[in-house]
Amino acid sequence: MAIDKTMLDAMTSGYKFYLDDMKSKNITGQYYDEVERLYKRLEEIGQESADMNEMYAKMQNENITVKMSDAYTRALTEEGNKNYMPQNGEVPDDSQLFKNNIDALRNCIKTLRDNYENTLEKATESQRMRIMVENNPEDLIKSIEDMIALAEEPGMTYANFLRIQIERGLDKAAEGITTRSFIEDVIEFKKAFMLPEIEIKMWEEKLEEYNKVAANNKFNLVELHEWEFISDRIERKYKPEIVKRERINDMFMKIVGDLGDWIMSYCSYPPYELMPWSVMSHDAAIADLTRIQKVTPGIVKEREKLLFRYFGLRLKDIIKDEYFLNDIKSNMIDDSQEYLEFLLLEVYPQCKPFNDASRELIDKQTSMYKGKKEVNPGKKEPYLRMKKYYDSKYGEGYMEKSLKEQGKGDIDKAEYTSNASPWNLESFLSHVEGKIVEPDLNETFVDNSTSAKIDEATSTIKEKAGGLFSFFKR
Numbered sequence: 482m483a484i485d486k487t488m489l490d491a492m493t494s495g496y497k498f499y500l501d502d503m504k505s506k507n508i509t510g511q512y513y514d515e516v517e518r519l520y521k522r523l524e525e526i527g528q529e530s531a532d533m534n535e536m537y538a539k540m541q542n543e544n545i546t547v548k549m550s551d552a553y554t555r556a557l558t559e560e561g562n563k564n565y566m567p568q569n570g571e572v573p574d575d576s577q578l579f580k581n582n583i584d585a586l587r588n589c590i591k592t593l594r595d596n597y598e599n600t601l602e603k604a605t606e607s608q609r610m611r612i613m614v615e616n617n618p619e620d621l622i623k624s625i626e627d628m629i630a631l632a633e634e635p636g637m638t639y640a641n642f643l644r645i646q647i648e649r650g651l652d653k654a655a656e657g658i659t660t661r662s663f664i665e666d667v668i669e670f671k672k673a674f675m676l677p678e679i680e681i682k683m684w685e686e687k688l689e690e691y692n693k694v695a696a697n698n699k700f701n702l703v704e705l706h707e708w709e710f711i712s713d714r715i716e717r718k719y720k721p722e723i724v725k726r727e728r729i730n731d732m733f734m735k736i737v738g739d740l741g742d743w744i745m746s747y748c749s750y751p752p753y754e755l756m757p758w759s760v761m762s763h764d765a766a767i768a769d770l771t772r773i774q775k776v777t778p779g780i781v782k783e784r785e786k787l788l789f790r791y792f793g794l795r796l797k798d799i800i801k802d803e804y805f806l807n808d809i810k811s812n813m814i815d816d817s818q819e820y821l822e823f824l825l826l827e828v829y830p831q832c833k834p835f836n837d838a839s840r841e842l843i844d845k846q847t848s849m850y851k852g853k854k855e856v857n858p859g860k861k862e863p864y865l866r867m868k869k870y871y872d873s874k875y876g877e878g879y880m881e882k883s884l885k886e887q888g889k890g891d892i893d894k895a896e897y898t899s900n901a902s903p904w905n906l907e908s909f910l911s912h913v914e915g916k917i918v919e920p921d922l923n924e925t926f927v928d929n930s931t932s933a934k935i936d937e938a939t940s941t942i943k944e945k946a947g948g949l950f951s952f953f954k955r
Contacts, residue, residue: 493520493523493524493527496519496520496523496549497520498596498599498600499516499520499549499553499596500513500516500517500520502553502592502596503516503553503556506560508556508557508560510556510559512552512553512555512556512559513556515548515549515552516549516552516553516556519545519548519549519552520549522543522545523540523545526539526540526543526545544660544663546615546616548705550616550618550621551705554589554593554621557585557588557589557592558585558586558589560585575638575639575640576639578639579632579638579639579642582632582639582642583629583632583633586625586628586629586632587629589625590622590625590626593618593621593622594618594622596618597612597616597617597618600612600616601613605882605886606882606886607875607879607882607883607886608886610875610876610879610882611875611879613875614874614875624651627651628646628651631645631646631649631651649700650698650699650700650702660691660702660703660705660708661688661691661692661695661702664684664687664688664691665688667684668681668684668685668688669870670870671684673866673867673869673870674811674863674866674867674870675807675810675811675813675863675866676807676811677723677726677803677804677807678803678807679719679722679723679726679803680719680723682719683715683716683718683719683723686715686719687711687712687715690711690715691703691708691711694707694708694711725792726802726803726804727804728791728792729788729792729794729802729804730802730804730805730808732784732787732788732792733788733796733799733802733805734805735784736781736784736785736788736796737799737816737821737824737825739777739780739781739784739832740781740824740825740828740829740832741816741820741824741828742773742777743773743774743777743778743781743828743832743838744824744828744832744838744842744843744846745846745850746770746771746773746774746777747770747774747837747838747842747843747846748843748846748847748850749847750847750850750851751766751770752766752767752770758770774837774838777832778832778833778834778835778836779834781832782833782834782922785920785922786922789922795919796825796829796917797917797918797919799825799917800909800910800913800914800917806906809904809906809909810906811862811863812857812859812860812862812863812904813863814857814904815856815857815860816855816856816857817854817855817856817857817858817899817901817902817904818857818901818902818903818904818905818908818909819849819854819901819902820849820854820855820856820901821909822909822912822913823845823846823849825913825917826912826913826916826917827842827845828842828846829917829918830918833920833926834926835926835927836926852900853898853899853900853901854899854900854901855899855901856899856901857899857901857904858899858900858901858902858903859903859904860899867880868880871883
């Protein structure tokens with residue numbers, strides 16, 4: 482589900498200022514086109530994201546803020562030079578060009594500060610906290626001020642100014658600082674959230690490569706377009722394995738989710754206590770739960786076949802999957818250890834086409850539900866890590882303010898009860914290793930239910946009495 486439009490508009494308004502400002506100045510050309518493209522991508526990300534945190538993460542991953550700021554600054558500088566050029570075909574001398582360039586730089590600083598203040602004014606409290614950290618233009622302004630200071634040195638000529646700023650890397654300083662800082666922020670973010678090691682490793686290699694290439698440059702930076710090629714090369718090295726790991730884990734967890742739905746569908750409480758069945762008519766709820774009972778085992782078997790066909794894995798291999806194990810270590814798994822062991826060791830062997838759950842299994846599921854033992858008691862830990870990270874980065878109280886502005890309650894104060902024991906990976910592995918059944922994926926299943934036998938008998942009678950039925954039809 483996309484972010485609420487009111488919130489999205491408030492967040493993107495600061496970036497829309499780039500476009501509006503250039504339109505008001507009648508600026509066109511490649512830099513305007515780049516800002517427009519990045520802004521449209523920003524809107525797309527907003528539509529794709531479920532909340533502001535996901536949107537910020539995607540923006541960070543695509544380096545949108547850096548690229549947009551860079552293109553906007555270049556557009557202003559280029560336009561400033563045009564505006565200060567003499568008209569009527571007059572050829573300016575070096576002193577006039579020098580003055581024009583300095584005036585354009587000063588104008589750029591004013592515009593950057595005005596834009597920043599305008600964005601802060603329109604932002605919510607939590608957005609201001611974030612903007613003040615992520616979008617503060619002072620580093621960029623400092624680099625522009627350094628160029629102005631160079632221009633104002635005694636005896637400086639325009640030719641020397643252009644040469645020296647390039648020799649000193651003054652025109653690239655902010656770009657290098659921003660790119661390196663961005664990579665470091667991503668690594669810090671991924672470590673704070675305890676994301677899979679392979680994802681952290683990819684970004685650590687990016688930082689290592691950036692520093693290595695930058696060391697060959699006397700300004701200790703990598704040109705932005707060159708860095709895009711280097712970053713792309715590193716991602717092509719890691720992305721196939723990351724996508725593979727994500728697909729495998731997704732399939733594992735879908736099977737686990739199917740097992741939970743299947744055994745739950747036999748219990749008496751869903752029509753009265755669980756969404757969406759509790760808001761359906763009783764007959765519709767029973768029909769849907771019956772559908773789950775009959776259809777889910779076949780879906781599980783088909784998922785298993787796909788898992789084996791494309792990855793050579795079976796459900797028993799879930800305990801070796803690095804993403805699954807990382808979910809346990811980071812408490813990003815919803816199920817408690819006790820409940821997951823129940824699904825893997827007891828529910829899974831019975832979840833077969835044309836088979837119904839035993840009374841014993843149904844009673845145990847009901848007991849775990851009533852006893853509040855299904856949910857991981859550490860489920861709040863990822864939120865607490867996120868809160869600690871964001872509060873340290875943007876200021877104390879950031880998470881509470883952000884959630885409140887999104888119309889969500891304070892998770893710290895939310896009622897949350899689980900009577901299950903905390904996860905212990907070592908004991909989990911000792912309980913399930915070698916004990917998850919390995920079914921024959923080519924096994925065929927026969928419907929031995931009473932209704933199936935009645936249908937079969939009816940078909941047999943009709944077949945044997947075919948001639949008689951034909952006689953009566955005539």
